[in-house]
Amino acid sequence: KKEAISHIKRAIEYKFPEENITYKVAEEALQYMLFDFKKDVPFPEPEKPKFKFIDLFAGIGGFRIAMQELGGKCIFTSEWDEQAKKTYEANFGEVPFGDITKDETKRFIPDGFDVLCAGFPCQAFSIAGKRGGFEDTRGTLFFDVAEIIKKKKPKAIFLENVKGLVNHDKGKTLTTILSVLRNDLGYYVPEPQIMNAKDFGVPQNRERIYIVGFRKDLGIESFEYPKPLNKSVCFKDIKEENTVSVKYYLSETYLNTLINHKKRHESKGNGFGYEIIPDTGIANAVVCGGMGRERNLVYDHRLEDFTPVTHIKGEVNREGIRKMTPREWARLQGFPDKFIIPVADASAYKQFGNSVAVPAIHATGKEIIKRILDYANRK
Known part of the structure; x- marks a missing residue:
C-alpha cells in the first residue's frame, strides 16, 4: 500500500506543481492523470497487448523492453535497489514494488498473467533430501520464484542466470531447479541453453543460461532456442x-x-x-x-x-x-538510445553490468510467445 501511494504521489508531483494539486483528487481525474503520465515515457506499454507478463528482479527493465517489443503488457514488477528503481521509473513511468521475498509484496501480484520473467541471482541450496525438491530451495530467491509459479500457474516461465549456474555446487543447483520446475510445479522444461549476447547483434561476449518452461496442460512438447543471427558487429558500431x-x-x-x-x-x-x-x-x-x-x-x-x-x-x-561511457555500456546490452540514464555514472555502470542483454531476451521471448499464441489459437 505504501509503495502504491508513493507512486501516485510521485505521479501527481510529476504532472502538477504542489500548489495546484488541491482539487485534483477525484478518482476519475487521478486515473486519467496516471494513464497520461505513463504515456509520457520512452517505453509506454502497448495499446493492444497480445499477452501479459510479470518482471521479477527487474533491475532497470531489460526483460521488460524485450517483452514489450513483442507486444506484452507488464502487470507487475519488483526490484529492491533504490537507484535501479529510479532508472526504471524514468523509462516506464512506474516504481517497481520492493522485496519479492516478503509476503506483503507478493500479495500485489495479480492473477492471469501469461509469462513469468526473472533474472534471479545464483544461490546454493542446502539440500536435505537426495532429489532436491521444492522445500529444499527454501530460503533462496529461487524458492520465492517457485512459490509464485506454484500459486499463479503462468502459461510460461522465462528465467535468466549466470553461466556459472551450470557448474554451481557441482551441478546440484541447476539439477534442483529443473527438478522443482518439472516435477513439483508441472512444467515442460527443455534443456537450458547458454546464450551469448554477441550472437544477437551486440558487440559483447556475454554468456548467460536461459531456462524456459511451459505449463504441461498446454501440450507444448517442443521448444527451440533461437539460432545466432548472421550479423557481425564490433565496438565501432556502438561507439559514441x-x-x-x-x-x-x-x-x-x-x-x-x-x-x-x-x-x-x-x-x-x-x-x-x-x-x-x-x-x-x-x-x-x-x-x-x-x-x-x-x-x-x-x-x-x-x-x-x-x-x-x-x-x-x-x-x-x-x-x-x-x-x-555508460551509454556505450547501454548499447553493449542492446538498450535503445532513447533509454534514459538518470543516475550518476557509478550507478549506471552497476545497473548495465547487472542487466540482461535485451536482443538475446527478445529473440528467446519471441519463440516463447509464438508457442503461447499458437496454443491460444488452437483453443
Missing part, C-alpha cells in the same frame, strides 16, 4: 558519435598502475588485468564491480582538451585510452 568528456580518459598515473598490475599477474601465469578493445573488436562481458570497466578500455583520439577534471590525479594520458 561525439567526443566524450575528459573524465572518461585515464590519467598517466592510473594507466601505469594498470600496466604494472597486469605485468605482476602475467608473471604469475594468469591473464588478469586491463584490456583495450580495438574498434573492430568485441567487448568482454560488462560486469559491476572488480575490473569491469578496466577490461573494456578503448582508444579514442578525438579529445583535444586534456585539462584534467577534479577526480583525475595527474596528467591525462595522450594515447587516447579511456573507459567506455
Whole structure:
C-alpha cells in the first residue's frame, strides 16, 4: 500500500506543481492523470497487448523492453535497489514494488498473467533430501520464484542466470531447479541453453543460461532456442558519435598502475588485468564491480582538451585510452538510445553490468510467445 501511494504521489508531483494539486483528487481525474503520465515515457506499454507478463528482479527493465517489443503488457514488477528503481521509473513511468521475498509484496501480484520473467541471482541450496525438491530451495530467491509459479500457474516461465549456474555446487543447483520446475510445479522444461549476447547483434561476449518452461496442460512438447543471427558487429558500431568528456580518459598515473598490475599477474601465469578493445573488436562481458570497466578500455583520439577534471590525479594520458561511457555500456546490452540514464555514472555502470542483454531476451521471448499464441489459437 505504501509503495502504491508513493507512486501516485510521485505521479501527481510529476504532472502538477504542489500548489495546484488541491482539487485534483477525484478518482476519475487521478486515473486519467496516471494513464497520461505513463504515456509520457520512452517505453509506454502497448495499446493492444497480445499477452501479459510479470518482471521479477527487474533491475532497470531489460526483460521488460524485450517483452514489450513483442507486444506484452507488464502487470507487475519488483526490484529492491533504490537507484535501479529510479532508472526504471524514468523509462516506464512506474516504481517497481520492493522485496519479492516478503509476503506483503507478493500479495500485489495479480492473477492471469501469461509469462513469468526473472533474472534471479545464483544461490546454493542446502539440500536435505537426495532429489532436491521444492522445500529444499527454501530460503533462496529461487524458492520465492517457485512459490509464485506454484500459486499463479503462468502459461510460461522465462528465467535468466549466470553461466556459472551450470557448474554451481557441482551441478546440484541447476539439477534442483529443473527438478522443482518439472516435477513439483508441472512444467515442460527443455534443456537450458547458454546464450551469448554477441550472437544477437551486440558487440559483447556475454554468456548467460536461459531456462524456459511451459505449463504441461498446454501440450507444448517442443521448444527451440533461437539460432545466432548472421550479423557481425564490433565496438565501432556502438561507439559514441561525439567526443566524450575528459573524465572518461585515464590519467598517466592510473594507466601505469594498470600496466604494472597486469605485468605482476602475467608473471604469475594468469591473464588478469586491463584490456583495450580495438574498434573492430568485441567487448568482454560488462560486469559491476572488480575490473569491469578496466577490461573494456578503448582508444579514442578525438579529445583535444586534456585539462584534467577534479577526480583525475595527474596528467591525462595522450594515447587516447579511456573507459567506455555508460551509454556505450547501454548499447553493449542492446538498450535503445532513447533509454534514459538518470543516475550518476557509478550507478549506471552497476545497473548495465547487472542487466540482461535485451536482443538475446527478445529473440528467446519471441519463440516463447509464438508457442503461447499458437496454443491460444488452437483453443
